[in-house]
Amino acid sequence: MLVLENIISDRGSKYAVSGAPCPDEETARALIRTLCQRKKFAKATHNTWALITSAGPVKNDDGEAGAGMVILRMLEREGLHNHLIVVTRWFGGKHLGGDRFRHVQEAVRIYLAHL
Template structure:
């Protein structure tokens, strides 16, 4: 599991991005469970994630409506199958509107660049 903390900060909201190889829905659930064992991530407002599997995309918005699909689209563009990416947000008290989707994209981009 690779975690990149404090990727983005905007109006009090803070973002992190994490990921790992993942080849099944069970592995995706295990990844999120393992991530949330860290108290900081368990207390996050949103742990939005997605993975492209052979049987199709799997995603969870975790209350950040539409954010999972943003991650799916980026994974499809990269052609990255079998790798889960999770963007975590701690809400800072101010609504970000459409900027939240840009932040999800930026966080995923940072993670993908780290993969090489």
């Protein structure tokens, strides 16, 4: 799993992005469990993710309403199937409003640039 830490920081919130080839939702959940074995990621406020499989799209906001859909749309635009992308956020104490979606998009762009 490719993990890119400390890629975005805004008003105390910090972001990371991770991903790996992934054939299905079950494997995605296993990969996220493995990621969360790292203490830092286990303590994250949100680990939002999305994946497009042969069975269809799968997403999880993990409390960051709408973030999974942002990731999913970017996967669809790229035509990237069977690849999990996870955007992790550590909340910094100040609400970011709509900027949080911009940060999720930027995190995914950074990840895609490393493929």
